[in-house]
Amino acid sequence: MGKYVNLTGQQFGRLTVIDFKEYRKRSDGHNNGYWRCVCQCGQESIVSTSNLTSGAVKSCGCLQQEKAKESHTIHGFRSRKDKVPRLYRIWSCMKTRCYNKNRKDYKYYGGRGISVCNEWKSDFAAFRKWSLSSGYSDNLTLDRIDPDGNYCPSNCRWATAKEQGNNRRQTIFFEIDGVHKPLSQWAEDTGIPRQKLYSRWHNGDRGYALIKATA
Numbered sequence: 001m002g003k004y005v006n007l008t009g010q011q012f013g014r015l016t017v018i019d020f021k022e023y024r025k026r027s028d029g030h031n032n033g034y035w036r037c038v039c040q041c042g043q044e045s046i047v048s049t050s051n052l053t054s055g056a057v058k059s060c061g062c063l064q065q066e067k068a069k070e071s072h073t074i075h076g077f078r079s080r081k082d083k084v085p086r087l088y089r090i091w092s093c094m095k096t097r098c099y100n101k102n103r104k105d106y107k108y109y110g111g112r113g114i115s116v117c118n119e120w121k122s123d124f125a126a127f128r129k130w131s132l133s134s135g136y137s138d139n140l141t142l143d144r145i146d147p148d149g150n151y152c153p154s155n156c157r158w159a160t161a162k163e164q165g166n167n168r169r170q171t172i173f174f175e176i177d178g179v180h181k182p183l184s185q186w187a188e189d190t191g192i193p194r195q196k197l198y199s200r201w202h203n204g205d206r207g208y209a210l211i212k213a214t215a
Contacts (some may be wrong), residue, residue, distance in 0.1 A: 007035055007049065008020065012052045012055070015037040015039055020035055021033075034047065034049070035047055037052075039059050086138060087128055087131055090142050094116060095116055114144075116151045117151060130153050135157075140158040140160060
């Protein structure tokens with residue numbers, strides 16, 4: 001059988017050597033010893049001397065499986081098999097809009113100098129904590145109060161799609177008798193079709209002229 005270093009009882013990573021198994025001839029003609037090992041998870045495996053002493057093998061295979069699982073996990077959930085939480089998707093999209101120049105909408109965000117605050121940029125947990133304490137729910141969207149401002153706690157809120165639509169840079173606002181509202185809200189409140197109000201506004205009508213009765 002030949003001489004060999006007795007590894008019985010020694011531990012290598014998660015493996016503990018139980019006893020010697022056999023010699024196997026390698027392609028170069030030399031013999032390599034193989035050992036019966038038990039892993040911390042309870043599984044047994046046969047491992048060569050070289051793989052044990054070099055650290056190439058540290059478990060029955062469970063360690064590699066755990067690492068693979070961790071590599072597919074983002075902030076506590078699986079990114080491939082499990083559905084990615086909506087809140088994480090919002091956080092991720094918020095950042096890519098500001099920093100990914102390949103996105104079509106980058107010009108409206110990062111291209112205009114809009115950024116994500118340091119508190120949120122690299123810390124999803126901080127963004128999640130703020131969201132849950134600021135009224136987040138699955139029917140709301142992240143809205144910047146000042147459309148020209150950055151993504152940060154003081155300039156963000158959770159709003160309905162309607163509220164967010166009214167807060168866009170392109171939204172037309174006008175004031176009548178001290179009441180300041182977006183055009184779409186005036187249309188809803190007066191019953192006048194939005195397109196008709198827009199035409200009047202575009203033609204230069206202001207104030208009560210915008211909501212005058214039509215024939």
